[in-house]
Amino acid sequence: MRTRAKGKGAGPARTEELRGLLVEARSRLLRTVATTDDELASLAAQDAGGLIETSSRGATEDALSRLEGRERHALDEIRAALGRLETGDFGVCEVCRRPIPVPRLRAMPWARACVTCQSRGERG
Numbered sequence: 121m122r123t124r125a126k127g128k129g130a131g132p133a134r135t136e137e138l139r140g141l142l143v144e145a146r147s148r149l150l151r152t153v154a155t156t157d158d159e160l161a162s163l164a165a166q167d168a169g170g171l172i173e174t175s176s177r178g179a180t181e182d183a184l185s186r187l188e189g190r191e192r193h194a195l196d197e198i199r200a201a202l203g204r205l206e207t208g209d210f211g212v213c214e215v216c217r218r219p220i221p222v223p224r225l226r227a228m229p230w231a232r233a234c235v236t237c238q239s240r241g242e243r244g
């Protein structure tokens with residue numbers, strides 16, 4: 121039996137690595153607002169789109185409201201990147217549609233654009 125190399129993208133192993141980086145970055149962010157492990161767990165569950173019990177929802181929203189704008193934005197970016205992992209759009213520049221170099225993704229796994237397009241965008 122021959123193993124067929126499928127696709128030309130990041131590949132499953134790398135995808136898992138980058139997913140790990142994203143999840144880790146998200147926990148780091150959530151940990152800055154969560155006061156207890158329970159709170160952290162429900163925050164993570166809610167952020168992952170999971171259903172949480174009504175009783176913990178209030179506390180979760182309360183904790184999320186402590187996030188500052190910048191952190192909330194980062195959390196949104198991480199969530200969007202995790203979504204792109206599911207749809208297979210991850211690691212592709214949104215502007216030029218070329219693959220984003222892996223070293224950039226390792227440093228910034230939620231990056232939406234390659235360095236060239238990003239710097240172009242930040243100017244305007």
Ligand SMILES: [Zn+2]
Pocket residue numbers: 213214215216217218233234235236237238
């Ligand atoms: Zn680009």
